Amino acid sequence: MSRIPLKFAIDLLLWASAAPIAFWLRLDNPWPQYSHMVLLYTALGFPLKALLIYGFGLHRQSWHKVGVRDLEALAKAIGLGVIVLAAVAFLSPPELRVPRSVPLIAGGIAFLLMGGARLLDRLLHERVRGAAPGEARRILVVGAGEAGTMIVREMLRHPEAKLLPVGFLDDEPSKRRQKFLGLPVLGSLDDLPQAVEATEADEVLIAIPSAPGRVVRRVVELARQAKLSYRIIPGVYEILSGRVSISQIREVDLEDLLRREPVRLDLAEIAGYLENRVVLVTGAGGSIGSEIVRQVARFRPQQVILLGRGENSLYQIERELERTWPELDYCTVIADVRQREKMERVFEIYQPQVVFHAAAHKHVPLMERNPDEAIFNNVGGTRNLVELSLKHGVDRFVNISTDKAVNPTSVMGASKRVAEYLVEGAARKAGPGQVFVSVRFGNVLGSRGSVIPLFREQIRMGGPVTVTHPEMTRYFMTIPEAAQLVLQAGGLGQNGAVYVLDMGEPVRILDLAHDLIRLSGLEPGVDIELVFTGTRPGEKLFEELLTAEEGTEASKHEKIYVARKTGLPESQLANLLERLFAAAKLGDEQQIRLALKSLIPTYVTTATPADGG
Incomplete structure (x- = not known):
């Protein structure tokens, strides 16, 4: 049965009863003289109050989950009622004129x-639904900022989740000895052992979305x-809406330990070239491509064309868009970027104004063999x-490139460097208002080609975890961070x-393996064995973001730099490309590598046709 009529009646009765209480407080004892x-003042206010309750939807508020906005609506309705009744009282005949303070006092009492x-x-609702004493897990919250207080408020609203917040820890000195939502700030992060002992906490919850990896670690x-x-x-890259709920609490992952300071984006600059386009x-079904789609959706494009070869991955991003961006106009195209005629039709039909080119073969050893x-x-x-x-x-x-394009030692890296040359060549031919750029970055955590999924699978199987070389390092960033910076770079123009x-700083792959093993509750070398397998064809011990001759210039954004151009003249590039494609059509691996060497003097091949890559 709906509680709406009952709540309407209770609201009306409480608001109406505020008038006689106000008279009693103002006149000490209004009976029987006044x-x-x-009675007249109360009766006249009855229909007005009923109208305001209905008009402001007060009877439709969920009392179980009442919040600040609900109380704001209540205050507005009562405030309007006070103004109207005060005007009526002021304009009444002298013999019926009520004391001027009565409407104001009645409004305060009604609220x-x-x-x-x-x-x-x-x-009462929270106590009824709450966990029995001793059942709830006692949660020590690290971070007394906006996210920390939001998550504590959610815990208090949903006692059925059996999470009982017992206090905060925060490094901000101004928050010491304060209380937030009735819970004390027990000290800094370093005071965690003492706070655990004092509160008998069962679990620590890290509630600082902007915290860098060193703080999480x-x-x-x-x-x-x-x-x-x-x-x-x-982290902030995942919580784009700024809202935090209990459902978002999850286990600490490797991405959290490597988390960096949040990037400040120029949203107006990004919206300027994406909105209504x-x-x-x-x-679009890949790790980077799908995240670019998610980020683009935030900027109200006219339409998004999802193009890719893998039907299953495109179907997954389709379902996600239907769930999270139901108002987004999108179209899915199954196609291969190598098919010139199909690409021509796509451009003719959809007339794209912005292109993010993320389709590429990225697996180094496989491309060495193919x-x-x-x-x-x-x-x-x-x-x-x-x-x-x-x-x-x-x-x-906007062409998505890679750090492996710098002084390449693999066919994959060399092919991406040639792709950069093509984009630079297109820029020279571009008409007014056209911008062609490449964005170069390192590995992204969680992408399909990343080593992280392999490590996780090896840990799940009980080991061993295989690392190619103890000193191998790579640059890493999260997929959302990479996609946001790609969008920002596209706006620099x-x-x-x-x-x-x-x-940021390069990370040793061996350290990543240790972190993942420990996050699984195990000890490296004790529960899980580590084995060094040797570098694979085309791999470097460390990656570079720039060649020696390039260097960088600052851009308008603190996290984005511009490599000085080192492309080839158009005539030379065209001739060398013809030689490269002729070798590829013949499947001649040696000639492919020689052609790449002619295009990129710094390319160093580590494989020969005889050894199969």
Whole structure:
């Protein structure tokens, strides 16, 4: 049965009763001298109050989950009622004129009565639904900021989740000895062991979305020493809406330990070239491509074209868009960027204004064994797209490149460097208002080609975890961070630029393996064996974001740099490309590598046709 009529009646009764209470407080004892005035004033206010309750939807508020906005609506309704009744009282004949303070006093009493009823209902509801004593897990929250207080408020609202917050820890000195939502700030992060002992906490919750990886790592280590479980709420790249809920609490992952300071984006600059535009994303089902789609959706594009070869991955991103961005106009195209005729039809039908080119073969050892496919896909596909973008007047073309394109030692890296040359060449031919750029960055955590999924699978199987070399290092960033910076780079608008993202400090792969094993509750070398297998064909011990001759120039964004151009003259590039594609069509691996060497003097091949890669 609906509680709406009952709540309407209770609100009306409480608000109406505020008038006689106000008279009694103002006149000490209004009976019987002013009884006629009290009754008349109360009766006249009855229909007005009923109308305001209905008009402001007060009877439709959920009293179980009443919040600040509900009380704001209540205050507005009562305030309007006070103004109207005060005007009526002022204009009444002298013999019926009520004391001027009565409407104001009645309004305050009504707010206390009606607001109190809501808060009492919420309190009773939470106690009824709450866990039995001793059942709830006692949660020590690290971070007394906006996210920390939001998650504590959610815990208090949902006692059935059996999570009982017992206090905060925060490094901000101004928050010491304060209380938030009735819970004390027990000290800094370093006080975690003492706070655990004082509160008898069962779990630590890290609630600082903007915290860098070193802070997360510090809390995790302290929690491990205290033999306490630990969880986290997502970082700022994941919480795009700024809202935090209990459902977002999850286990600490490797991405959290490597988390960097949040990037400040110029949202107006990004919106300037995406809003109300038709956006084509190639490789839209892949790790980077799908995240670019998610980020683009935030900027209200006219339409997004999801283009890729893998039907299953495209179907997954389709379902996600239907769930999270139901208002987004999108179209899915199953196609291969190598197919010139199909790409021509796509451009003719959809007329994209912005292109993000993320489709590419990225697996280094596989491309060493299949170099012709790297050329057809990474070079040929890019050539098709830049030529069609020039032909159809695309405003922005953003090519996703890689740090492996710098001084390449692999066919994959070399093919991506040639793709950069093609984009630079298109920039020289671009018409007014057209911008062609490449964005170069390192590995992204959680992508399909990353080593992290392999480590996780090996740990799940009980080991061993295989690392190629103890000193191998790589640059890493999270997929959302990479995609956001790609969008930002696209908005910088420097035609022909190769943008280089600030990847932070390189990370040893061996350290990543140790972290993943420990996050699984195991000890490296004790529970899980580590085995060194040796570097694979085309791999370097460390990656570079720039060649020695390039260097960088600052851009308008603190996390994005511009590599100085080192492309080839158009005639020389065209001749060398013809030689490269001729070798690829013959499947001649040696000639492919020689052609790449002619295009990229710094390319160093580590494989020969005889050894199969």
